[in-house]
Amino acid sequence: MNVEIVYYKSPIGALEIRSAGSAISDVLFVNSWKGAKVNEAELNFVKPKSAIIRSCIKQLDEYFAGKRTEFHLHIAQVGTEFQQQVWKELCLIPYGRTISYLELSKRIGNVKAIRAVGTANGNNSVSIIVPCHRVIGSNGELVGYGGDLWRKKWLLDLENKIANGVQTLF
Numbered sequence: 001m002n003v004e005i006v007y008y009k010s011p012i013g014a015l016e017i018r019s020a021g022s023a024i025s026d027v028l029f030v031n032s033w034k035g036a037k038v039n040e041a042e043l044n045f046v047k048p049k050s051a052i053i054r055s056c057i058k059q060l061d062e063y064f065a066g067k068r069t070e071f072h073l074h075i076a077q078v079g080t081e082f083q084q085q086v087w088k089e090l091c092l093i094p095y096g097r098t099i100s101y102l103e104l105s106k107r108i109g110n111v112k113a114i115r116a117v118g119t120a121n122g123n124n125s126v127s128i129i130v131p132c133h134r135v136i137g138s139n140g141e142l143v144g145y146g147g148d149l150w151r152k153k154w155l156l157d158l159e160n161k162i163a164n165g166v167q168t169l170f
Contacts, residue, residue: 004050007043008057011064012151014040015127019052023076026125027056029147056129063128066162069095071129079123082113086120093134096163098156100138122146128155 007030008015018026030038048054055073062068079087089107093099099107104121105114124132127147133155137143145152 002050004048004053006048006053006057007045008060009040009045010060012147012154014038014043015060017048017053017056019050019056020076022050022052023074024052024056024126024129025076025078027060027127027129028125029127029151060128064158066158069159069163073129075126075130077125077130079120082116083120083123086117087124087126087130090121090124090130090132090134093131094163095131096159098134098136101135102138104135118144134159 002019002021003025004019006017008017012029014030016026016028016030017024030040030043048057052074059068059071059073063071077087085108086104089104092107101114101118101121102111105111105117108117121132121135122144124130124146127133133145133147133152135144142149142152142156
């Protein structure tokens with residue numbers, strides 16, 4: 001399988017995009033890897049070779065410009081059957097909306113799996129495209145985001161501004 005890794009400059013920090021053949025396997029915030037602090041100026045921002053990564057970058061550009069509310073990319077992230085189920089459900093959360101971890105566990109049919117749902121959500125390796133940022137605490141608070149909470153707030157504010165005309169949600 002042909003794997004390609006490309007760095008992308010987003011308005012909220014560099015993203016590492018990885019493809020696995022003709023699918024996207026990872027979209028990760030570079031400076032959120034368990035305390036990593038990378039000098040983004042040292043990253044090699046090259047033009048992608050694969051069509052899937054070119055499409056991913058085009059769609060991310062459109063998303064950040066407020067012109068895209070859904071992604072249409074083949075995703076292939078590695079995970080258990082349970083994780084795959086959670087990630088599939090994440091993709092059904094509408095742009096500009098949020099749900100709680102409790103609601104997410106209800107949607108997969110197991111309200112007792114709330115902690116496992118939170119863990120699966122946190123193990124999502126395709127940030128933004130698989131919108132784990134749209135899951136919040138039952139009390140309406142921003143909680144848990146591998147890309148740092150300030151980025152989660154930024155993404156939710158962007159979506160709410162475009163979808164609902166709301167300047168800030170949190």
